[in-house]
Amino acid sequence: MKFMFPNKFNIYIHDTPSKSLFARPERAFSHGCIRVSDPFALAGVLLDHVNATPGHWEQIRDSGERTVVKPQALIEVHLTYLTAWMNKDGSTHFRKDIYGRDEVLLEALRTAMTQNL
Numbered sequence: 001m002k003f004m005f006p007n008k009f010n011i012y013i014h015d016t017p018s019k020s021l022f023a024r025p026e027r028a029f030s031h032g033c034i035r036v037s038d039p040f041a042l043a044g045v046l047l048d049h050v051n052a053t054p055g056h057w058e059q060i061r062d063s064g065e066r067t068v069v070k071p072q073a074l075i076e077v078h079l080t081y082l083t084a085w086m087n088k089d090g091s092t093h094f095r096k097d098i099y100g101r102d103e104v105l106l107e108a109l110r111t112a113m114t115q116n117l
Contacts, residue, residue, distance in 0.1 A: 001039040001061055003046065006075045015039040035076075046071055 003013040016035045036042050040057045048073045051058070062065050083097045097103075 001057065003036075003039075003042065005075075007077075011037075011079075013042070043069075046075060075103065 001015040005012065013034045013036050035054050043057045044052065047069055050069065053109055081099065081101060082095075083102055084092070084094045
């Protein structure tokens, strides 16, 4: 199952047979696309106008036929790239900056700080 959305990078959200990868701290295993742990739940939210019965999306998948289902309303997709965050419980998490964005951000912050002093 895959969820397409317009973007210039050809990124999409998709299911994966490798569910064990969700438990690993390193998560960059698919070339820029986004894996979703429960695509059927996501389909239920995004495509709620279908009024699908339990097992509906699994039946479509198991049919082997390519099926395109479009949402009735526009759904905005906003992607955020984080390498550090804090959870509500106060625990702090850090991940490897696989895209090299942290250094760019750090330099921008340094420049802003020196200009505002």
